[in-house]
Amino acid sequence: AQSVTQPDIHITVSEGASLELRCNYSYGATPYLFWYVQSPGQGLQLLLKYFSGDTLVQGIKGFEAEFKRSQSSFNLRKPSVHWSDAAEYFCAVGANGNKLVFGAGTILRVKS
Amino acid sequence: DGGITQSPKYLFRKEGQNVTLSCEQNLNHDAMYWYRQDPGQGLRLIYYSQIVNDFQKGDIAEGYSVSREKKESFPLTVTSAQKNPTAFYLCASSMTPSGNQPQHFGDGTRLSIL
Numbered sequence: 001a002q003s004v005t006q007p008d009i010h011i012t013v014s015e016g017a018s019l020e021l022r023c024n025y026s027y028g029a030t031p032y033l034f035w036y037v038q039s040p041g042q043g044l045q046l047l048l049k050y051f052s053g054d055t056l057v058q059g060i061k062g063f064e065a066e067f068k069r070s071q072s073s074f075n076l077r078k079p080s081v082h083w084s085d086a087a088e089y090f091c092a093v094g095a096n097g098n099k100l101v102f103g104a105g106t107i108l109r110v111k112s
Numbered sequence: 113d114g115g116i117t118q119s120p121k122y123l124f125r126k127e128g129q130n131v132t133l134s135c136e137q138n139l140n141h142d143a144m145y146w147y148r149q150d151p152g153q154g155l156r157l158i159y160y161s162q163i164v165n166d167f168q169k170g171d172i173a174e175g176y177s178v179s180r181e182k183k184e185s186f187p188l189t190v191t192s193a194q195k196n197p198t199a200f201y202l203c204a205s206s207m208t209p210s211g212n213q214p215q216h217f218g219d220g221t222r223l224s225i226l
Contacts, residue, residue, distance in 0.1 A: 009152065032211055032212040034214060036217075041219075041220070041222075042219050042220065043116075043118075043202055043204075043217030043218050043219045043220055044155075044202070044204075044215075044217040045217070046214050046215075046216075049214055051212060090154060090155070093211075094210070094211025094212060094213075099145070099157060099160060099170075099209075099211060100211060100215060102154045102155040103154055104152060104153060104154040105152075105154050
């Protein structure tokens, strides 16, 4: 069965600094990978997804993620963080015929 | 605009009471899901439905029940058997019940105990 680990519970970055949120997955075949963002009291919004092909995927709000098979990772990055990016971020993995499995989430705080 | 509507936004339950959370989608999606979210635990799957009149238990189904009589609707009942129901509940849908389909989420219902 697939699983997802987000090693960082909280991350604090300064506004304008770069950001990288870590995600490691466990799955035997090539997984389908997703990043979602959740603002307080709201549902989850899809940022980007990886199915196959180019290992660097672009998403909304200036986010990108890189799939690295050798490291079983799918880290989320943004070159310059804005105060409005403060939220909780979830990595998820899925496979054909199976449900999505979510990581525990990483809370991003942005210092002004 | 297409989307998922959850109601109510806040709900309070008394001891021994069953409460029902509503979830409606107008995306014409086949699959629908209910998740429970607790701080630091991510999302845990309660029930999911791949098609009308069919549903399966997720990882934490005890104390919950669902129905799927219409494609658009997937209500969740939190029964009195659920001893710790205080949580944020999220409903989601996807075009098909496959792991390669992104899920679309509602804005959630926060359930508390009176």
